[in-house]
Amino acid sequence: MNRSLRIVAALGMLALPAAAQAQSITGSIAASADIATVFSFGAPSPLNFGSVVPGATATASGSIPLSRNVGVIYSLPDAANTGELTGPGPAITPTYTCGVGTTSSTIVNAFSSFNGAAAVLTLPSPTGTLTEYVIFNGSLSAAQTNTVPGTYSGTIRVTATAN
């Protein structure tokens, strides 16, 4: 090849990328979304022993739904005083069993304790959004109901922490 042609060809190759680059340009657009954490209690179903005959035993059940799409740690901030009933006579502390179930009637995952202020049940993230029920089953012994007549009431406080 003639030397000049070789030089022009070589320089042409250098020039070509610049020309090709000029034919198109690219940009980009960012797209984004945030999926919300679902984590809320619903309306509670009260635990009500009703009218109890003094000296008789009594049982009752209550629950509160929690909708979530993340893991949860349940705890009872009132510890040993959880669900204590106060009224005209001495305070009454029913015996409770508690835990979480997919319905409001059956406990599937029981709390590890009822007296500690520390976490009592840790559940992992579900695969989707679910509603579960924190269930409290209470019972009163004959000795506990054999007390001063009147209305006894209290509050069961449960804390759910997203995990």
Next chain:
Amino acid sequence: MTSRAGRELLFALLLASWAMPAGAQTTKSVSIIPVQSLSFGLLLPGHRESVRTSDVSRRAVVALAGDDPVDVTLVLPTAMETPTGERIRLSFSAGDAALLTTSGGTISTLDPLQVNRVQFGNDRTVLFVLGGTAVTAATTRPGHYTARVALLVNRPGT
């Protein structure tokens, strides 16, 4: 090097230096300036959320500036993802893009799935806007999901 060879090299360099500024001018003649991202915002699992081109706060906006007509092609993602690989399906359909004037007037509605010819007006700038639809599943996990839409701008016939 002989004087003849030197002249040839000079000529070649002149040719080369002539071509390169021409290329640089062409590059300057079209520009892409991202103005606003496509933002679906906070979504709940198990829902379908569309951003329309008329949604000024959530649609994507890109300013295109130039003189001569250009063809705009989008490379559209099929999903937004988290860093850990969880996905939200994305879909685009005809009418999910539009060309606006810089004052906000609609020039035309576009199909983002097609190649769209863009003509520049007297002010040399148009706004390309993009909407779309995100579909979350009931199992979609909380988090921040992202994707990128590539915008290819070509001169017609190239």
